[in-house]
Amino acid sequence: xxxxxxKTGIAEIYSKFGIFIILLATIIISAVIxxxxxxxxxxxxxxxxxxxxxxxxCGVQLVLLCGEVDLSLxxxxxxxxxxxxxxxxxxxxxxxxxxxxxxxxxxIGFLNGLVITQCAIPSFIMTLASQQAARGAILAITKxxxxxxxxxFSKFGQGYLGPIPIPILIWIVILILTGFIxxxxxxxxxxxxxxxxxxxxxASGIKVKKIVTRCFTYTGLLSGLGGVVLMGRVNSGQPTGGxxxxxxAITAVIIGGTSMSGGVGNIYGTIAGALFVGFxxxxxxxxxxxxxYQQIVKGVIIALAVIIDVKVRNGSKK
Amino acid sequence: MDxxxxxxxxxxxxxxxxxxxxxxFSVKKGQVHMLVGENxxxxxxxxxxxxxxxxxxxxxxxxxxxxxxxxxxxxxxxxGIATIHQELSPVLDMSIGENIFLGTETMLIDWKGMYxxxxxxxxxxxxxxxxxxxxxxxxxxxxxxIEIIKAISRNAKLIIMDEPTSSITESEVAVxxxxxxxxxxxxxxxxxxxxKLDEIFQIGDKATILRDGQVVSTHDxxxxxxxxxxxxxxxxxxxEVYPPKENIPGDVILELKGLTSKKYQNVNLKIRxxxxxxxSGLVGAGRTEVMRAVFGLDTYQNGEIIYKGEKxxxxxxxxxxxxxxxxxxxxxxxxxxxxxRSVIDNISLPNLDSYVRRLFIDDKKVVxxxxxxxxxxxxxxxxxxxxxxxxxxxxxxxxxxxxxLLHNPEVLILDEPTRGxxxxxxYEIYKIICDFAKRGVAVIMISSEMPEIIxxxxxxxxxxxxxxxxxxxxxxITQEKxxxxxxxGVEYE
Numbered sequence: 008x009x010x011x012x013x014k015t016g017i018a019e020i021y022s023k024f025g026i027f028i029i030l031l032a033t034i035i036i037s038a039v040i041x042x043x044x045x046x047x048x049x050x051x052x053x054x055x056x057x058x059x060x061x062x063x064x065c066g067v068q069l070v071l072l073c074g075e076v077d078l079s080l081x082x083x084x085x086x087x088x089x090x091x092x093x094x095x096x097x098x099x100x101x102x103x104x105x106x107x108x109x110x111x112x113x114x115i116g117f118l119n120g121l122v123i124t125q126c127a128i129p130s131f132i133m134t135l136a137s138q139q140a141a142r143g144a145i146l147a148i149t150k151x152x153x154x155x156x157x158x159x160f161s162k163f164g165q166g167y168l169g170p171i172p173i174p175i176l177i178w179i180v181i182l183i184l185t186g187f188i189x190x191x192x193x194x195x196x197x198x199x200x201x202x203x204x205x206x207x208x209x210a211s212g213i214k215v216k217k218i219v220t221r222c223f224t225y226t227g228l229l230s231g232l233g234g235v236v237l238m239g240r241v242n243s244g245q246p247t248g249g250x251x252x253x254x255x256a257i258t259a260v261i262i263g264g265t266s267m268s269g270g271v272g273n274i275y276g277t278i279a280g281a282l283f284v285g286f287x288x289x290x291x292x293x294x295x296x297x298x299x300y301q302q303i304v305k306g307v308i309i310a311l312a313v314i315i316d317v318k319v320r321n322g323s324k325k
Numbered sequence: 326m327d328x329x330x331x332x333x334x335x336x337x338x339x340x341x342x343x344x345x346x347x348x349x350f351s352v353k354k355g356q357v358h359m360l361v362g363e364n365x366x367x368x369x370x371x372x373x374x375x376x377x378x379x380x381x382x383x384x385x386x387x388x389x390x391x392x393x394x395x396x397x398x399x400x401x402x403x404x405g406i407a408t409i410h411q412e413l414s415p416v417l418d419m420s421i422g423e424n425i426f427l428g429t430e431t432m433l434i435d436w437k438g439m440y441x442x443x444x445x446x447x448x449x450x451x452x453x454x455x456x457x458x459x460x461x462x463x464x465x466x467x468x469x470x471i472e473i474i475k476a477i478s479r480n481a482k483l484i485i486m487d488e489p490t491s492s493i494t495e496s497e498v499a500v501x502x503x504x505x506x507x508x509x510x511x512x513x514x515x516x517x518x519x520x521k522l523d524e525i526f527q528i529g530d531k532a533t534i535l536r537d538g539q540v541v542s543t544h545d546x547x548x549x550x551x552x553x554x555x556x557x558x559x560x561x562x563x564x565e566v567y568p569p570k571e572n573i574p575g576d577v578i579l580e581l582k583g584l585t586s587k588k589y590q591n592v593n594l595k596i597r598x599x600x601x602x603x604x605s606g607l608v609g610a611g612r613t614e615v616m617r618a619v620f621g622l623d624t625y626q627n628g629e630i631i632y633k634g635e636k637x638x639x640x641x642x643x644x645x646x647x648x649x650x651x652x653x654x655x656x657x658x659x660x661x662x663x664x665x666r667s668v669i670d671n672i673s674l675p676n677l678d679s680y681v682r683r684l685f686i687d688d689k690k691v692v693x694x695x696x697x698x699x700x701x702x703x704x705x706x707x708x709x710x711x712x713x714x715x716x717x718x719x720x721x722x723x724x725x726x727x728x729x730l731l732h733n734p735e736v737l738i739l740d741e742p743t744r745g746x747x748x749x750x751x752y753e754i755y756k757i758i759c760d761f762a763k764r765g766v767a768v769i770m771i772s773s774e775m776p777e778i779i780x781x782x783x784x785x786x787x788x789x790x791x792x793x794x795x796x797x798x799x800x801x802i803t804q805e806k807x808x809x810x811x812x813x814g815v816e817y818e
Contacts, residue, residue, distance in 0.1 A: 199416070200423075204415065207415055208428075210376075212399040212403070
């Protein structure tokens with residue numbers, strides 16, 4: 008009896024702090040094996056490289072929290088990012104370009120959510136479909152050619168505000184916004200309720216479909232923003248950009264302790280999850296581990312994270 | 326008229342079932358209206374129409390003398406209808422406070438204010454919960470109390486309680502009833518669904534009896550007698566009837582010697598062919614765990630299982646089924662049936678191997694055998710293709726038994742075979758069990774219903790706290806003796 012109680016305790020501690028301990032361990036170990044790792048330049052670089060993942064992860068966290076999944080993020084980022092780039096070229100207005108990217112992303116996300124809730128389609132299938140369609144559409148529209156001559160547009164990916172890189176600043180704003188939604192707003196609490204127990208949410212008078220649709224819309228908006236930052240960093244509209252982005256973002260959220268079955272998880276975990284993935288890839292790169300092996304490691308980590316999630320959940324049920 | 330709620334000629338059908346047929350029903354302020362009926366009588370459907378989960382096919386619903394046009398959970402809740410569900414549905418990973426106010430929050434959450442209000446409310450009602458604690462940390466009865474607090478917090482005018490005492494202890498029932506009295510005094514109408522007839526007389530003002538989706542009658546509780554209710558519920562005079570005991574036990578087929586694991590110690594037990602052995606004891610005594618080990622679902626640490634004279638190796642379920650040992654789980658819906666598949670699919674599921682002809686399944690034979698079972702066990706279903714989910718509990722249980730019947734079991738373990746099944750269907754299940762015994766099958770019946778154990782079993786083993794505390798035979802099997810053995814040793818630990 009006492010044994011099992013103690014076990015649950017450890018499991019609970021893990022589910023609350025696990026990723027932070029792992030992140031810290033990763034940083035310490037990396038610093039020991041590679042002196043280059045802990046330099047300010049390297050750290051800032053790692054964060055900058057992973058900002059897109061971090062931004063999109065904030066969006067997909069809401070979708071995962073309400074028990075759904077979104078696989079279209081990468082394509083949506085490319086689609087919206089390219090449109091933003093085209094707007095930049097056409098109008099020369101960076102602000103308009105940014106707005107275009109975000110709004111287009113939001114529209115696709117809203118459509119995803121609408122079809123999923125109104126037609127009662129599994130989100131896995133619907134977003135797989137829109138992943139294909141969005142990618143195909145942007146390749147067709149751009150004839151698979153990058154869009155260049157973006158002028159000020161590159162600021163979103165490369166610019167600085169004082170000493171701080173603009174993309175990192177954008178990420179921080181999004182983190183604060185998402186944290187605020189999740190913890191301080193009714194909408195965020197409803198996301199947890201829907202993911203925790205759909206029937207209870209409905210019986211409490213929550214409009215479940217509306218909440219789910221909003222989550223997809225939010226994800227779409229952030230995917231669009233992620234696309235803008237991504238295209239800004241390479242200073243061109245890349246119709247093939249953002250591939251694998253959905254997997255990296257979902258990996259970050261899951262590793263950060265958000266449950267695949269919904270209802271459990273917080274924004275701090277997602278920050279740590281995104282940084283962990285970034286640092287891990289970075290240290291492997293510094294150690295000259297081939298990209299192929301890096302991908303294997305990523306796969307193993309996401310499997311481990313989900314296994315731990317399931318174990319912790321079973322543990323706390325008893 | 327001070328009716329809170331009036332239903333007029335409500336009808337509702339599901340594929341294959343007419344769940345409600347012209348039901349009229351009304352509740353006054355400050356009144357506890359009891360809703361009784363067998364399983365499948367339509368009580369659950371009725372309350373789901375009242376709380377907006379379902380929309381009626383026909384008929385009208387009036388709330389405070391106004392016709393209700395929008396039938397959504399949200400609208401019904403806004404009107405002042407709250408439901409305390411039988412299968413409770415809190416959000417386990419949220420706090421108590423959040424659960425109480427779920428659905429009524431303001432755009433921005435005022436955490437401090439919310440917890441203060443929750444705390445105040447909990448105290449005013451005389452309870453002692455920390456509103457910041459996770460719902461997961463509560464027991465089922467505590468969750469029930471929270472649901473009531475939640476209903477009160479929304480100024481509900483009508484509260485529906487769906488079998489609220491089915492999973493709570495006596496002292497908690499007293500607490501609950503006190504709350505019901507308070508709600509009554511405050512002018513709140515209550516619809517109270519129950520299977521426990523005594524409760525009707527304890528707290529009821531009016532009682533409506535449902536049968537087969539229709540209202541049989543509505544009475545003032547004062548003018549009502551228990552026997553009358555039972556007769557109206559089943560449509561016939563009710564007696565607990567069991568098929569005659571005429572089993573002739575043969576030789577020993579299965580023997581447990583000193584079986585031990587964490588949940589039970591040193592269990593010794595013999596079962597003969599053609600015998601019905603009862604396993605009695607309180608919930609958690611270890612009966613199910615022992616039988617799960619026999620069936621190969623769990624492993625054991627010590628001891629041996631001897632089957633047909635030889636020691637059984639510790640193997641999995643498939644092995645045991647091949648040898649003729651089968652078990653019907655107490656969790657019919659969870660482990661016994663694939664609810665979204667048809668009756669035929671369910672019956673044939675564990676037997677598919679035997680239908681394979683050159684790689685493919687012989688569909689004709691599958692349907693033939695399943696139809697045969699549907700007739701033999703008198704499974705009431707519109708057709709073999711009807712989904713298992715659409716049948717009543719009794720008929721679902723028959724499907725589970727049919728699965729194994731096709732497999733020719735030699736030892737059949739039944740775990741709570743009649744739980745949640747109405748009286749009429751119970752008798753049919755009993756007859757089927759006796760038929761198994763007559764054909765020489767050794768039947769082991771785990772049951773928490775004492776009359777059933779006494780009425781059906783040739784021999785009874787009683788377990789308490791993981792140990793066998795006694796064995797009773799024939800005339801020795803009485804309620805008192807079983808109970809004495811069942812509580813033996815509980816004081817320790």
